[in-house]
Amino acid sequence: MxxxxxxxxxxxxxxxxxxxxxxxxxxxxxxxxxxxxxxxxxxxxxxxxxxxxxxxxxxxxxxxxxxxxxxxxxxxxxxxxxxxxxxxxxxxxxxxxxxxxxxxxxxxxxxxxxxxxxxxxxxxxxxAADFTAVRTKGVRVVTLDRGYPRGVAERAPWLLMGAKTLSYAVNMAAIREAHRRGADDTIFLTTDDFVMEGPTSSVVLRIDGGYVTPAPSGAILHGTTQQSMFDYLRARGFSVEYRDVALDELRRADAAWLVSSVRLAVSVVALDGDPFPADQALTDDLNAYLLARTA
CATH class of the missing domain: 3.30.470.10 (Aminotransferase class 4, branched-chain amino acid transferase, N-terminal domain)
Known part of the structure; x- marks a missing residue:
């Protein structure tokens, strides 16, 4: 077929x-x-x-x-x-x-x-699109205000922020704004400067040798491929954690990835116009693992 x-x-x-x-x-x-x-x-x-x-x-x-x-x-x-x-x-x-x-x-x-x-x-x-280039070279990312404070999803459930809906106009507009700023993708922030997720991806950071992702909530989807990434890291003895992540932690992280089901794991190589440390060797290992799964 x-x-x-x-x-x-x-x-x-x-x-x-x-x-x-x-x-x-x-x-x-x-x-x-x-x-x-x-x-x-x-x-x-x-x-x-x-x-x-x-x-x-x-x-x-x-x-x-x-x-x-x-x-x-x-x-x-x-x-x-x-x-x-x-x-x-x-x-x-x-x-x-x-x-x-x-x-x-x-x-x-x-x-x-x-x-x-x-x-x-x-x-x-x-x-699927050919993601070879971004898997091997990484992506330049800008942070954008999502327009909501932390906790808004719990206070206003009618915003449907915890659902993966077909209403993707805002997400696509955010990616176009990233392109206007000379970047490839976006990381959304709350109005009080906490990291959320990308328009089509989860965010994973390495901070002081451990791996962190913003805690799934009413406003942040629980990433399916992010969970697989954490399984991989746990099996190799690394610590993984779900918690609130402040913007200043993102800026001082050892490395960061955008993770999604089809693109898989891509390194952040620039953040808001400044170079950002990347671990391409680990990115390659992660994607080899993700592509080799049979379930």
């Missing part, structure tokens, strides 16, 4: 005892129209998604991605996805796409058509 590959899904309730989900999947011509005009995912971004990597036929971090999709559904008051159905859909899609190379598999759950009877769901597989 060639890429791109699209699979529409008829969502099954989370508490369903159904065993066979094959009849709920429908392969689609990826070049043909598939969404209706009234679809709220396109009109309002009213939906959630996850993107996992498939490397040489092996889907990565399935359970963390499904868990995060379910959490996003709860936050957004969408029907909670049936985990078994989504596992089956991912397995079916993986069986139908090329078994070599790096592929991005995005799965989406939308509220559907306004006043419609059911949500809309689909998987879409496409060839």
């Amino acid at each position: 060639r890429l791109p590959f699209t699979l529409l899904i008829d969502p099954v309730p989370a508490d369903s005892q159904q065993q066979d989900f094959n009849g709920t999947f429908h392969e689609m011509d990826s070049s043909a129209p598939a969404l209706r005009v009234g679809e709220l995912s396109t009109q309002r971004g009213d939906g959630i998604f996850e993107t996992l990597a498939v490397v040489n036929g092996h889907p990565q971090e399935i359970e963390p991605h499904i868990s995060r999709l379910r959490n996003s559904a709860l936050i957004c008051e969408l029907p909670v996805p049936n985990a078994e159905q989504w596992r089956a859909a991912i397995a079916y899609a993986v069986s139908r796409i090329p078994q070599r190379g790096e592929i991005a598999l995005k799965f989406v759950l939308s509220r559907g058509v306004e006043h419609g009877p059911a949500p809309t769901a689909w998987l879409h597989a496409s060839a």
Whole structure:
């Protein structure tokens, strides 16, 4: 089967005892129209998604991605996805796409058509971009104010900051602003100068020999690939920690990485226009480990 590959899904309730989900999947011509005009995912971004990597036929971090999709559904008051159905859909899609190379598999759950009877769901597989350059040369990063103080997600849950929603306009605007400033990517800060995450990545720092990432919260997603990175580091005897990270700690860190499911780990080589220390040897080891996973 060639890429791109699209699979529409008829969502099954989370508490369903159904065993066979094959009849709920429908392969689609990826070049043909598939969404209706009234679809709220396109009109309002009213939906959630996850993107996992498939490397040489092996889907990565399935359970963390499904868990995060379910959490996003709860936050957004969408029907909670049936985990078994989504596992089956991912397995079916993986069986139908090329078994070599790096592929991005995005799965989406939308509220559907306004006043419609059911949500809309689909998987879409496409060839991953070639990230060789940034994996080996790193990225220049600027810090940008996210516009919220620390703790706002807990005080204002209607902002949906802990959900991975389709409303990515702000994230894309932040990356464009980074480009205007001569950088490649962004690290968001709270208004009181605490590190959050990148628009499409988790942030990991090395401080005094230990590895730190901002604590997952209502405003910061629990990174799936960041968790794999911490597994790798723990197995090699390094300390890892989730906690609040102040901006001055970022600036004095020994090294920093942006970590995401398809791009994997990339070193920060410049911060706000100034050179930043990078550990390319460790970055290479991390990416070799991440690419070699079979689950």
